[in-house]
Amino acid sequence: MSTTNQLGTALITGASTGIGATYADRLARRGYDLILVARNKPTLDKLAASLAAETGVRVQALPADLTAKADLDRVETVLRDDSSITLLVNNAGTATLAPFAKADIERLDQKIQLNIVAPTRLSRAALPGFLARNRGALVNISSVMSQMVQPGNSVYGATKAYLLHFSEVLALEVAASTVRVQANREKTPARFSAKPTDTRCASSRKSRSPISFASAPPTWVCTWGFMRARNSRPWPASAWR
Numbered sequence: 001m002s003t004t005n006q007l008g009t010a011l012i013t014g015a016s017t018g019i020g021a022t023y024a025d026r027l028a029r030r031g032y033d034l035i036l037v038a039r040n041k042p043t044l045d046k047l048a049a050s051l052a053a054e055t056g057v058r059v060q061a062l063p064a065d066l067t068a069k070a071d072l073d074r075v076e077t078v079l080r081d082d083s084s085i086t087l088l089v090n091n092a093g094t095a096t097l098a099p100f101a102k103a104d105i106e107r108l109d110q111k112i113q114l115n116i117v118a119p120t121r122l123s124r125a126a127l128p129g130f131l132a133r134n135r136g137a138l139v140n141i142s143s144v145m146s147q148m149v150q151p152g153n154s155v156y157g158a159t160k161a162y163l164l165h166f167s168e169v170l171a172l173e174v175a176a177s178t179v180r181v182q183a184n185r186e187k188t189p190a191r192f193s194a195k196p197t198d199t200r201c202a203s204s205r206k207s208r209s210p211i212s213f214a215s216a217p218p219t220w221v222c223t224w225g226f227m228r229a230r231n232s233r234p235w236p237a238s239a240w241r
């Protein structure tokens with residue numbers, strides 16, 4: 001997507017709902033053009049049309065299942081070829097919280113594909129262009145669950161811990177440039193910590209498992225990311241503000 005926008009284009013995965021849709025809204029209002037990725041095309045199209053109408057930025061829907069190799073390839077190609085992209089938000093991710101020995105291994109495999117393989121490949125596609133242009137920012141949506149060692153949180157927490165470690169190392173590797181890398185692992189305030197009964201995790205709700213975990217409103221997670229970016233210098237104002 002070519003653009004004359006000075007801030008450039010933000011590509012957001014998992015942009016159709018929740019935290020990804022909140023990032024899309026906030027970034028459009030800051031003036032970024034957008035490329036929105038998720039599986040549900042009608043929802044993406046609707047969001048793209050309403051954000052474009054409300055904010056005047058250019059918004060493209062890019063439907064893709066990031067656990068499907070051909071779809072992931074398409075998004076990687078966009079990140080490699082579109083030099084207007086200045087911000088990648090790796091947000092798409094889902095949780096399966098269940099005792100590991102009882103968990104469905106195929107579902108866990110899908111989580112690993114979505115929460116680890118996709119952001120790794122998309123980051124690898126985007127970063128060389130960011131570095132060559134000395135401009136760009138990468139945000140990986142981790143989770144406070146990355147640091148919660150508790151039954152049921154083996155694979156989900158580990159995928160989010162991967163993103164944390166991955167981002168911290170990438171941040172060091174790009175430190176000599178103006179490119180910036182952030183892991184958003186919002187610290188969920190106590191009032192948002194779910195009890196087992198009000199958890200958003202369908203699997204633990206169904207099984208009435210005594211697993212409690214943090215569930216934050218999307219706006220909180222997004223605001224945490226913006227605040228941290230603003231407070232940690234030097235984030236390039238041109239790429240992130």
Ligand SMILES: NC(=O)c1ccc[n+]([C@@H]2O[C@H](COP(=O)([O-])OP(=O)(O)OC[C@H]3O[C@@H](n4cnc5c(N)ncnc54)[C@H](OP(=O)(O)O)[C@@H]3O)[C@@H](O)[C@H]2O)c1
Binds near residue numbers: 065
């Ligand atoms: N909720 C929390 O409290 C919380 C806290 C910290 C971190 N996080 C992390 O924040 C991220 C977003 O969480 P959320 O609560 O906002 O989730 P959500 O509301 O369930 O949204 C998930 C998004 O990912 C997309 N998605 C799911 N599977 C996909 C696939 N295979 N390929 C492409 N897109 C896919 C969904 O759209 P489609 O279904 O249309 O594909 C949707 O846009 C996740 O990485 C999560 O781990 C959440």
